Amino acid sequence: RGVDLLVFLVPAPLVVRMLDDVAKAGVRAVMVVSSGFAEAGEEGRALQAELREKALRHRLPVLGPNVEGYVNYVEKVAPYGTTPPPEPIPGRISVISQSGTVAWTMNQMASDRGVGLRIILGVGNEAVLGLGDLFAWAAEDPHTQLVATYIETMRDVEGIERGLEALRRARKPVLVCAPAGRSEAARRSIVAHTGALAGNTALRDAWLRGHGAILVEDPVTMFEAAVLLGHHRRLRTTGVAAALQSGGACTLFAEAAGARGLDLPEFQPATKARLREVLPHFASQNNPLDVTGQAAVETEMFEGALEALAHDPNVGFVAFDAFPPRLEDETVWAEHLLERVRELQRETKVAFASVAMSPLAYNARAKAWTRAQRLPFLQGHHAATGAIRALVDLQTSRQRSIPDLPPHPARARALRLLRGLSGPLDEAQGARLLELYGVRRPKEAIVASPEAAAEAAVRIGFPVAVKALAAEIPHKAKLGGVRLGLRNPTDVEVAAAEVLEAARRAGAAEPRVLVQQMAHGHEVLVGAVVDERFGACVTMRPGGALAEAGQAVFVAAPLTPAQARAYVDEQAARCGLDPAEHDLRAVAKAVEAIARAAHDLRERLASLEANPLLVSERGAIAVDALAEARRPA
Numbered sequence: 333r334g335v336d337l338l339v340f341l342v343p344a345p346l347v348v349r350m351l352d353d354v355a356k357a358g359v360r361a362v363m364v365v366s367s368g369f370a371e372a373g374e375e376g377r378a379l380q381a382e383l384r385e386k387a388l389r390h391r392l393p394v395l396g397p398n399v400e401g402y403v404n405y406v407e408k409v410a411p412y413g414t415t416p417p418p419e420p421i422p423g424r425i426s427v428i429s430q431s432g433t434v435a436w437t438m439n440q441m442a443s444d445r446g447v448g449l450r451i452i453l454g455v456g457n458e459a460v461l462g463l464g465d466l467f468a469w470a471a472e473d474p475h476t477q478l479v480a481t482y483i484e485t486m487r488d489v490e491g492i493e494r495g496l497e498a499l500r501r502a503r504k505p506v507l508v509c510a511p512a513g514r515s516e517a518a519r520r521s522i523v524a525h526t527g528a529l530a531g532n533t534a535l536r537d538a539w540l541r542g543h544g545a546i547l548v549e550d551p552v553t554m555f556e557a558a559v560l561l562g563h564h565r566r567l568r569t570t571g572v573a574a575a576l577q578s579g580g581a582c583t584l585f586a587e588a589a590g591a592r593g594l595d596l597p598e599f600q601p602a603t604k605a606r607l608r609e610v611l612p613h614f615a616s617q618n619n620p621l622d623v624t625g626q627a628a629v630e631t632e633m634f635e636g637a638l639e640a641l642a643h644d645p646n647v648g649f650v651a652f653d654a655f656p657p658r659l660e661d662e663t664v665w666a667e668h669l670l671e672r673v674r675e676l677q678r679e680t681k682v683a684f685a686s687v688a689m690s691p692l693a694y695n696a697r698a699k700a701w702t703r704a705q706r707l708p709f710l711q712g713h714h715a716a717t718g719a720i721r722a723l724v725d726l727q728t729s730r731q732r733s734i735p736d737l738p739p740h741p742a743r744a745r746a747l748r749l750l751r752g753l754s755g756p757l758d759e760a761q762g763a764r765l766l767e768l769y770g771v772r773r774p775k776e777a778i779v780a781s782p783e784a785a786a787e788a789a790v791r792i793g794f795p796v797a798v799k800a801l802a803a804e805i806p807h808k809a810k811l812g813g814v815r816l817g818l819r820n821p822t823d824v825e826v827a828a829a830e831v832l833e834a835a836r837r838a839g840a841a842e843p844r845v846l847v848q849q850m851a852h853g854h855e856v857l858v859g860a861v862v863d864e865r866f867g868a869c870v871t872m873r874p875g876g877a878l879a880e881a882g883q884a885v886f887v888a889a890p891l892t893p894a895q896a897r898a899y900v901d902e903q904a905a906r907c908g909l910d911p912a913e914h915d916l917r918a919v920a921k922a923v924e925a926i927a928r929a930a931h932d933l934r935e936r937l938a939s940l941e942a943n944p945l946l947v948s949e950r951g952a953i954a955v956d957a958l959a960e961a962r963r964p965a
Contacts, residue, residue, distance in 0.1 A: 335359045339401070339411055344368035347397065348382050355390035362387070364396035365413055370457050371398055380459050387460045399456030400432035403439060405449050406475045419699075423448015424477035425558045428466045430455055434482040434509070434551050441555045445711075446699025447562075450475045462488045467495025471502040479506040480558045482551065486536060489865045496543040500733070505561055505726055508545040509554045510537065534886050539866035542734040542888030546722045553718035556710045560719040561726065563708040564683040569648035570724045571597040573641045574620035574687070575634070576653050577627055581689050581713075582620035585651065588713040589620075592721040596620065597646040606643075610636030620651075628665055635672045642680045649720060651687040656698035656709065670705050683723070685709070687716045731895065734888050742768035743932045750936045753961040756806040759799065759846060762957030765933075765940060769925040772953045776848040785828035786821035788847040794819045795850040797955075800831040802840035806958050811838045817850060851953050853946030854914055856907045858922050858954075860889060860930030861939045862962075868930035872903045872923055875944035889927035896924035909947060918952035919945070938962045 338359045340347045344366050354362060369380040380397065387394045395402075401412040405422040414432070417439045425448070429435040432454035439452045450473070455463055463481065470476040479499060486492060499506050512533050537547055548554045572594045574585050589596055596619045599607070604617045610633055616622055621641070627634035634652075641650050652673070654666035673684045685708040692711060694702070702709045710716035746768050749761065757765075763773050777788035778801060789796045800813035808814055812834035815827035828845045835843035855875035862868045868889035887899050897920040900909075904916060922945055930940050938961065942954035
């Protein structure tokens with residue numbers, strides 16, 4: 333009795349066999365380093381299920397199996413199965429990872445740079461304790477300031493949601509590195525490494541962002557972001573400026589910043605006037621700003637440039653390059669500059685960080701020196717700009733949180749419409765769902781014959797479109813089921829006969845005809861899908877023929893009006909929308925409506941889409957509707 337932690341390194345069957353005796357002996361917690369569980373096939377999965385059942389029955393916390401262990405830097409406890417960090421420093425960053433190697437890499441980088449960590453921990457197969465449980469622990473842990481995590485497989489979505497919500501309430505940022513899994517090789521690796529499928533990562537990422545996670549693309553960027561967020565949390569504005577000591581560094585920083593979507597604003601006239609006073613006449617006034625190598629000698633020139641940038645109202649973050657000592661007895665030219673930087677941070681609320689072009693080795697003096705400066709020192713333009721992106725994303729992470737909205741008043745009618753339906757709906761049914769949630773449709777009529785189509789067209793007003801209407805052919809345009817721009821009754825009658833015949837050839841049993849008034853505008857797609865694990869997510873992208881090109885950017889549903897407008901503003905340019913020519917407010921209303929419908933009807937709806945949504949100077953109208961119902965669970 334009195335054992336706090338028992339570590340198993342014996343074969344998997346022995347672990348399971350011994351667990352009852354371990355619990356009876358009063359052991360308080362167990363860590364299973366042994367492999368041979370779920371990652372090893374059907375027999376291993378059965379052993380893991382038995383391990384879980386016994387642990388829950390005995391209320392015994394179990395970390396693993398298939399885990400390397402952890403290093404607790406603060407309490408100096410390290411049941412760890414691989415090379416420990418050479419110079420562990422206690423700090424406030426908790427690394428909680430599904431990959432033990434990622435955790436090991438983070439602790440090596442921290443040791444090499446003199447950065448303090450609270451804990452590094454791999455969760456292994458998560459038979460009992462999972463990521464969500466450890467996130468909840470970190471939320472309560474007084475030593476944890478932020479969490480960095482690597483996720484391959486969302487094994488327990490509800491548990492992770494609880495953990496992320498606990499971190500959000502505690503106002504502790506969580507940096508998430510989660511592989512996109514776009515390539516076949518990456519998908520094979522994920523399956524082989526964890527014994528589980530990665531799933532749809534676009535929907536996963538939207539869900540993670542909706543629960544406050546800040547996504548980063550690799551562990552190196554995650555480390556730099558952790559360093560940066562350890563010093564800065566708030567920006568007065570998201571504009572980024574850089575003042576660097578060479579033109580090459582400026583070009584490379586600008587390239588990296590552009591790839592991350594960072595805003596490098598042009599300097600204000602007053603800023604440029606001040607720069608002309610402090611810099612040599614041959615120095616440019618572009619952003620990034622080349623202060624020239626002379627700035628390391630005439631540091632007052634460098635200080636003057638940083639002062640000018642810090643007082644520019646469009647700048648909230650300034651990157652500069654001042655490096656730690658490389659030799660044990662080296663004189664550090666930047667001491668006074670860094671003192672002035674700290675003063676500027678207090679005076680202007682602008683965040684500063686030193687950014688090196690590439691990784692640098694830190695000796696003992698450099699580690700102590702950087703800690704003493706109370707400023708972030710970042711390495712590598714690619715990773716550093718990724719870290720700055722994470723800081724920018726942090727500014728709006730709370731606004732992106734999935735809201736708790738009551739059901740829409742039309743929900744009951746929409747559920748009645750879906751009653752008994754499964755699979756693709758015809759356009760009229762999809763259109764009715766859109767209309768119930770407030771998405772506009774053109775004047776239209778549903779008829780059974782070509783003659784009735786011609787009569788309907790006269791009532792609606794020319795020009796019109798004629799479409800085949802049948803659930804069996806949701807993508808009717810590809811099958812010859814659509815005719816556009818018809819201007820007289822004869823053409824409508826002929827077109828209606830043609831689309832009906834095309835529908836029958838495609839397998840429609842009882843097709844009808846939809847006659848629709850022609851509308852004009854810029855085409856975008858607004859669509860929502862419902863994932864069984866992550867719920868409803870909505871996307872907006874170029875419409876029509878361009879709908880399937882490029883990577884979709886999803887956001888978790890539902891959305892508030894403000895969230896929908898922010899999303900539309902972010903996506904407008906890539907969708908070809910110009911605020912001066914297109915009604916973005918109407919687009920935002922459509923996005924909000926489709927997101928709300930997909931969330932409200934998530935138990936019965938698989939997808940809902942307006943493609944295209946035609947956007948004009950005044951308004952937006954859905955001229956096509958596509959929906960798919962799912963059977964009740």
